[in-house]
Amino acid sequence: MSENDKYRIKQLSIFSENRPNRLGAVAKVLKEGKINILGFSIAEGAGYGVIRVLVDNPVTARDLLTKEGFVVKFTEVLAIQMQDTPGGLFDLTDQMKDINIEYGYGYRSPPYAVLIVRVEDIEKGIESLLAGGLRLLDNVNFH
């Protein structure tokens, strides 16, 4: 265990085939399980996609979705706090230039905004972002 492990956030990655309203089907399961969605994004593949969701109760969410036949995986991501003002993202980018980011998405969480990133090497990523003076959100904020 490293003390940095608290920055690792469990994101749900859900395989989504090319059928209408797959997102609706996922949202329905989460609603019925009284799971709160904190942020999400959809990635398009060739004829299928991956729905990425941050929820307040990832283990229960995974179990419910799996029971409904979805293919679900946990992926560890990092949450970077940014200023909810013009230039908020720009202020981060300089500190992030040395990390290899696979994907990212953002959402507002007043008074801040949050940038979620999936990095190639998460341990190194955490170290490098912290060293750059960025503020990472603790996973207790999520789960």
Next chain:
Amino acid sequence: MDVWNPHIERLPKAQLEALQLRLLKMQTRRMWELSPFYHERMRSAGVMPGDIKTLVDAKRLPFMTKKDLRDGYPNKLMMRDRGNLLRYHASSGTTGKATIVGYTKNDLENWSESLARAMTSFGLGKNDVIQVANTYGLFSGGLGFHYATEKLGATVIPASTGNTDRQLDLICDLEVTAMAATPSYLMYLGEVAEKRGIDIRKDTKLRYGLLGGEPWSDKMRDRIYEKMGIRGINCFGASELSGPMFMECAEQDGIHFWGDLALLEIVDPDTGEPLEPGQKGEMVVTMLQKEAFPIMRYRMGDITSIMEEPCPCGRAHPRITRIQGRVDDMIIIRGINVFPSQVEHSLMQHSELGNEFQLVVDRKGHLDTMLVRAELKPEAFTDNIIELNALRERISNRLKNVLNVSAKVELVQPGTLPRFEGKAKRVMDRREY
């Protein structure tokens, strides 16, 4: 209308049948004497060459199926040694292994002879320019028509497939009069011509389409004629027989099977019992003169019936109606035979996929498309889209290598494809002919 080989083509029925019996006796004797495979088959069936005394006795001979060809890979069914072989062709087999067909000089001669008779029977001759837009290579469709055209004395343009603009240029500039192709490709060519402002009827001399390699209908024939003024001549063949072999005469009412080359039977697909003329059933073919790769009562898998009444063209050689279906689940896509078992075999090589799959065949415009849907195993799922795309690419490349026809691959969630009790129905063919 000219006749290519009057001596054979004008034989009255009784004499044709006498010739068939004589050839069948000789052929079964050669198979018995030269081939351990056929010898053993006939012995197990309790029949010796001497037992063939009338044509009806043919039904005592054992059947052959596609499985025999697969088990015989590559040379077990070849009845001549390498010194006498002039060529090989190959067609894709049912589970990935190809079927190899060898040809002696006489085999190649008879193949060209068969098509030369057919082409003459609907009016082609040495003044024609015939563009062969079938695939050249291992597939027998290209070279078959190529050498037959030369034997006929007509001019051949070995265009092979693809590059439709160039095909059109050749048709216009070299005054092509006939084209061998799949019917859907000819329709496609018609569309490209239209876009380029070429009126096939007025601006070209193209009048005949030698069409086969995929199922089609009289409705499509009418559309081709209305649109381009091209008469579509129905052609039947299979690599097991040599390649494309038999066509309609000018009457365009059934395909003539040259009786001196092939003995045709129609059997009940379930019992294997011969059916009465006119009844619909599975086509069974014995090639009477093939040397290198003879076939004995080969079950073609095609459903058709024999038309007994004499053809107004005067030929007593039996005719078959349009192919009305298959006894197995083989499908034909852009002229290529595809068996779901091949797809299954290919998909099985990917540990990331489950056991279920579905094949969806469609016709977009005039071109056939094939979609393969396969279930992704949960443990193979990754959040990384690039890896998933790469997996899909690998699956698609392997399919293309095995099938010789490209397929779009769709990965689906496990448990979503239909499950079957008993015989699986994995093919969804949405094409309309």
